[in-house]
Amino acid sequence: MDRLIRRVLALLHRSSHGPISFVRHFSYKDIKKGTDGFQRIMYSNSHGTAYKAKLQDGGVALVKEVGAFDQEKDVFYREVQLLSRLHHRHLLPLRGFCTGHKTKRLLVFDNIENGSLKEHLSDPLKTPLNWRTRLQIAMGVASALEYLLLFADPPMYHVSISSSNIMLDDQFTAKVADVGLFTSVGNHITVPHASCSEECMVQEHGNIILQLGVLILELITGQCSEKGGADLIQWIQESRFASSMHKMIDPDLGNNYDSRELKNLLSVAKLCIKSGDKPKFSIPQIIHYLQKKVDIPFD
Numbered sequence: 001m002d003r004l005i006r007r008v009l010a011l012l013h014r015s016s017h018g019p020i021s022f023v024r025h026f027s028y029k030d031i032k033k034g035t036d037g038f039q040r041i042m043y044s045n046s047h048g049t050a051y052k053a054k055l056q057d058g059g060v061a062l063v064k065e066v067g068a069f070d071q072e073k074d075v076f077y078r079e080v081q082l083l084s085r086l087h088h089r090h091l092l093p094l095r096g097f098c099t100g101h102k103t104k105r106l107l108v109f110d111n112i113e114n115g116s117l118k119e120h121l122s123d124p125l126k127t128p129l130n131w132r133t134r135l136q137i138a139m140g141v142a143s144a145l146e147y148l149l150l151f152a153d154p155p156m157y158h159v160s161i162s163s164s165n166i167m168l169d170d171q172f173t174a175k176v177a178d179v180g181l182f183t184s185v186g187n188h189i190t191v192p193h194a195s196c197s198e199e200c201m202v203q204e205h206g207n208i209i210l211q212l213g214v215l216i217l218e219l220i221t222g223q224c225s226e227k228g229g230a231d232l233i234q235w236i237q238e239s240r241f242a243s244s245m246h247k248m249i250d251p252d253l254g255n256n257y258d259s260r261e262l263k264n265l266l267s268v269a270k271l272c273i274k275s276g277d278k279p280k281f282s283i284p285q286i287i288h289y290l291q292k293k294v295d296i297p298f299d
Contacts, residue, residue, distance in 0.1 A: 213272025
């Protein structure tokens with residue numbers, strides 16, 4: 001096991017594609033204890049399961065299980081290497097990794113002081129998010145997506161965007177948590193950049209834009225959508241959408257929102273959802289529109 005850990009660290013130090021954050025190896029025993037035996041589930045999707053962990057230093061972290069790579073150990077090392085190079089204000093930084101029990105592979109991400117966006121939208125005991133904070137979250141997530149698709153090397157197309165995996169720090173700054181180059185199904189690893197055609201990449205891009213649209217609707221309505229946002233998508237596509245718009249706004253907002261900004265934000269969500277597999281708009285174009293129509297600085 002020590003040899004495997006040294007190999008991961010050696011790969012990290014040999015990288016020549018940009019700065020790498022220091023990452024540490026966590027023991028499987030500590031991670032298991034911190035997650036109460038992997039019972040403290042934050043979210044679970046096709047990319048894997050993520051857990052909330054209380055670490056020995058008292059900090060809180062997000063631990064993501066990335067799959068059992070029986071015959072593809074180098075894939076995990078590559079994932080750690082690439083994620084350690086990502087640096088953006090709205091991405092949850094990689095803190096370390098765990099090569100634990102049998103073939104279990106775990107990634108440990110930075111502190112999540114205020115938990116997930118979903119908790120603040122659905123838990124009555126959590127502090128309700130005001131309108132300005134919701135706008136900042138939407139812009140922050142869009143900013144992270146622009147970085148991942150246009151400035152990361154290689155581009156990161158395996159991104160999952162929903163209220164359950166957008167984390168909030170102590171200042172309620174949004175942090176995208178579910179990012180990777182690889183996706184795993186059982187022990188099969190797919191690397192889209194090596195196996196997908198340009199058309200496939202366009203579809204992946206379209207799926208990310210669709211997810212952004214659904215997230216914006218979650219922020220507006222306070223509803224944490226399930227099943228890929230089918231319920232919210234149906235609502236915004238209805239012919240009577242305009243007349244039901246104000247009825248769907250999160251009651252926690254009361255009347256404390258800007259009607260013009262609300263309409264503009266809904267227009268963005270509608271454009272994102274309308275794009276489908278063949279997006280007519282890019283992430284930079286969406287950000288430009290938001291900057292013009294919503295009074296939130298872009299960072």
